[in-house]
Amino acid sequence: MSMSPVDYIKSHIRTVSDWPAPGVQFRDITPLLADPRVFRVLIDQFVHRYFDARPSAIAGLDARGFIIGSVLAYELNIGFVPIRKKGKLPFTTVEETYELEYGNATVEMHTDAVKPGDRVVLIDDLIATGGTMGAGARLLQRLGAEVIEGAAIVDLPELGGSARLKASGLPLFTLVDFEGH
Template structure:
């Protein structure tokens, strides 16, 4: 597994000074465009969750949709999109949170999950943890249990993974990058 994780980390491009000076942006698009890397990535998550029998995967807008929908397909369970405010056509619940660059609001359909659902909540990256925390609160408000939060990349210096774990959310990430 260490070789697979090292391989995945090598596929992630660092873009300096984006979206603002001093930020080291971790770009997963090269990982997604390489068919071998994408398969290795998805397999890491499939093997993690196959025996845990979640009833749904919830993906956070937008890169969490890519990973989450493929993972849900591979596990033969449903996919729940958690979108930025104003993107969903049906009745929604919403949650506002702080980002590293300001505030944002995410929402999901009120009928997306039900009481007793066991959900894996997934995104591409954990920075401050705000997006994942908001997604967790939305899912729990509708009666679901978030069995674990998952991401490809953790930026531990920004404190998000610690914050999420301190809130009681089990967390699974594949690679860490120092700095932000």
Template sequence: MSLPRPDPLLDRPTELIRSTIRTVPDWPEPGVQFRDITPLLQNPRVFRVLIDQFVHRYFDVRPDVIAGLDARGFIIGSVLAYELNVGFVPIRKKGKLPFTTVEETYELEYGSATVELHTDAVKPGDRVLLVDDLIATGGTMMAGKRLLEKLGATVLEGAAIVDLPELGGSDRLREAGLPLFTLVDFSGH
């Protein structure tokens, strides 16, 4: 019995990641091209390649804590925290955390939303990596950054799998002083 041929894309991890992300047209509304990361999570080989990209990025510049944004940031952030042997804290939608919280409200395309963080989630001076799956308008990540800074933490970088640069979020975040690391970008919304 011979061993299977290795996937040639394994030598080009960002191409493998990009090719595994599913685009769902006209969801959640007409004209939107939704970038679905669930195929990345379903394929154990691709999921490992994805996580390894982040582990290699942050292995030597190990943060004290990883903060994941509700909800897909929890998936990437918690696995990355485990791999780096650091703590993980969730930044949740309002009303989901049981202890004393700080909150931050931000604007969406159609309205606003609020996220919360436990008041004891980070300590003053903690160096935090902020993780989400995707950067669109940047509102959620900016709110997460503000929450962490309210508690005295320093946000080292914002990390995401996907950037949608045409929506301007990554530019807004960088202009606000947040360094960013993303693996792939997609044109359009």
């Protein structure tokens, strides 16, 4: 591989213009998942970052955070915690509502998913406005976990989410940035 791992990953992210609405440049990670070599390079970037940090668990945000997070948890030999959209989990849950451009959304997790003092990495595919990741971090913190870092493949800095998350005190790691939205 003649390019850096980050450039290699970025080169496999497809941009879909005007989806889901006119003017939006959608950053599609599905090509990363379809190619076994680039998927391994992607996961290895996160494994190497968190191997020595020794988190207790990886929490993944619904739904693409499940894909990356569950593989990362497996590679680190730790548990995986799903943070789902409201109404998808069968046991007692705690929920957090956050604002979207066009309304509100709610995510939830099981009340026994983490214990006080657990050290958790929270992961998703992309940070846009930061609402979902911020809500996930608040859920984990309400149950007593320490969110050691929020992580994503892609940051869209122009939408302000990463700046808001950092301002809230959440350490943040992303592999690639894309200008525009």
